Amino acid sequence: MANPNGRRRPGRPAGSSETKEKILLSARELFANNGFDRTSIRAVASAAGVDAALVHHYFGTKHQLFTAAIHIPIDPMDVLVPMRETPVDQLGRLLPTILLPLWDSELGAGLIATVRSLIAGSEVSLARSFLEEVITPEVGARVDTPPGTGTIRAQFVESQLMGVVMARYIVKVEPFASLPAEHIAVTIAPTLQRYLTGDLPDVLVP
Amino acid sequence: MANPNGRRRPGRPAGSSETKEKILLSARELFANNGFDRTSIRAVASAAGVDAALVHHYFGTKHQLFTAAIHIPIDPMDVLVPMRETPVDQLGRLLPTILLPLWDSELGAGLIATVRSLIAGSEVSLARSFLEEVITPEVGARVDTPPGTGTIRAQFVESQLMGVVMARYIVKVEPFASLPAEHIAVTIAPTLQRYLTGDLPDVLVP
Structure with a gap:
């Protein structure tokens, strides 16, 4: 000053x-x-x-x-707003189609750096809060059918998306890391859609 | 001495x-x-x-x-040997059924600590080598149909499995982190099986 x-x-x-x-x-x-x-x-x-x-x-x-x-250089609303405007039966395709180009971008590099340092450090609880209290309820509320399954549906989606972050941006395993974003989006979309709206194993239905 | x-x-x-x-x-x-x-x-x-x-x-x-x-307290052969003896159309179920109890075990805690420190540090190349040169060829050779797709099939499997490691053991997002291993295995099995032997998007077929 x-x-x-x-x-x-x-x-x-x-x-x-x-x-x-x-x-x-x-x-x-x-x-x-x-x-x-x-x-x-x-x-x-x-x-x-x-x-x-x-x-x-x-x-x-x-x-x-x-x-x-937490130094995330992306406004979650850039993802959440289009998500809210998309029918649930198209979310499996929408999510990776928005997220991968975002993660691939320069802004994304800052995000990945944040993820790495959160994982490494003692502040992994920040990442947990973000997923449990921001992302999970937002996604879960859209796909809570049958009732009581929305939370776990959202978290299986998160597990696949976090795995893409790990494989592509952190471990950078090839050729996965160099695939066009679109190829990954189209391959994981049916997985995400099944977690969101497909049949779940009986053990997960309350 | x-x-x-x-x-x-x-x-x-x-x-x-x-x-x-x-x-x-x-x-x-x-x-x-x-x-x-x-x-x-x-x-x-x-x-x-x-x-x-x-x-x-x-x-x-x-x-x-x-x-x-790299201080992995698990012999990869404990996973690779049963894998080699299992028909490919059952691998989607076998892999998480072996891996999740292993990761949940005390040995697994050492493995997760290793993963965290590899991610954080400059030696992420060790994790990359392990996936590219040990795991990918081993799995990829089993599922190279049509020819040339085995590598990328294996790496999509790795992406889902790494995501489970992240969500369950590192970020520990609840309730995912506390689900019985069996519930996660049975839920991701169809995803893994699709990546291993299902139809791939045309863009991924050489």
């Missing part, structure tokens, strides 16, 4: 980048300790010593604050 | 544990730099300054040396 009168961007108060960092640090700590659902914007603001309105101003929704805090 | 006359185990030369460590260190370095296929027992022996026969004596086959070098 060299010059208290200098503004980095028009419309932003001086020292905004320090304040933002403080908010992100508080958010990261609270999300890691308490999970996504039990962390409020208000609690993050309070821990950072700022007003909740300022947190909203800088980061938008709690989803967006979460992705900023 | 405190006492050159003291033997730690009957039949083993004095100082064997230092020698074994030296061999493992050389093996790890050579496997990481050159991959599995291009690393010979002879080269490892030479780098460690010992006779190739001693490497065989301590570690058995090159597969066994590799798993010892």
Whole structure:
């Protein structure tokens, strides 16, 4: 904060980048300790010593604050919004068709770096919160047929998608890692669709 | 090597544990730099300054040396031997039925720790070699129909299995992580079987 009168961007108060960092640090700590659902914007603001309105101003929704805090450079809404607008019987194809080009992109490289460091470190609980409290309920609510199966359907989908992340971007096993995104999408789509809306083994039906 | 006359185990030369460590260190370095296929027992022996026969004596086959070098506490033959004896149309069920109880076991905990540290570190190439040069050819040779598809069939199987490892043992997303092994095996079996012997998208057929 060299010059208290200098503004980095028009419309932003001086020292905004320090304040933002403080908010992100508080958010990261609270999300890691308490999970996504039990962390409020208000609690993050309070821990950072700022007003909740300022947190909203800088980061938008709690989803967006979460992705900023764990350094995911992609807004989950870029995936969740098209998902909500697609009939469930087409989601098996839609999900990898959106996700693979995203992961293959430059933004995706940042995402993969985040995944690697989350896996390696003690903050794997952040990845768990994200899957259990953001992704699973969102997907699960769409495919809860018969009732009580949505959660586990969503998590089998996550297992296949995480495996693609591992094989393609982290372990980089060839030729899998170099296949066109479209070839992977079209191959795993029937798997995802079966997990989403196909018959499940009896043992998984409550 | 405190006492050159003291033997730690009957039949083993004095100082064997230092020698074994030296061999493992050389093996790890050579496997990481050159991959599995291009690393010979002879080269490892030479780098460690010992006779190739001693490497065989301590570690058995090159597969066994590799798993010892990357601290995988499971002999791949425990999986590969039953696999070789099972008809391909039953492999989709066999693989998770063998692997999940293994991963769930105490030995598995060591394996998962290895996977995490390989992912995090600079030695992810060891995991890549293991998949590309040991697992993929072994599985791929069984399912190379139509010709030229075996490799990619095996790697789609690997992607689903790696995803289970991630979801269940590393991220530990619930309730997936707590499902009985059998429930996961029976749910992913049709996926694995489709990748192994089912119709592939035309784009994947040479």
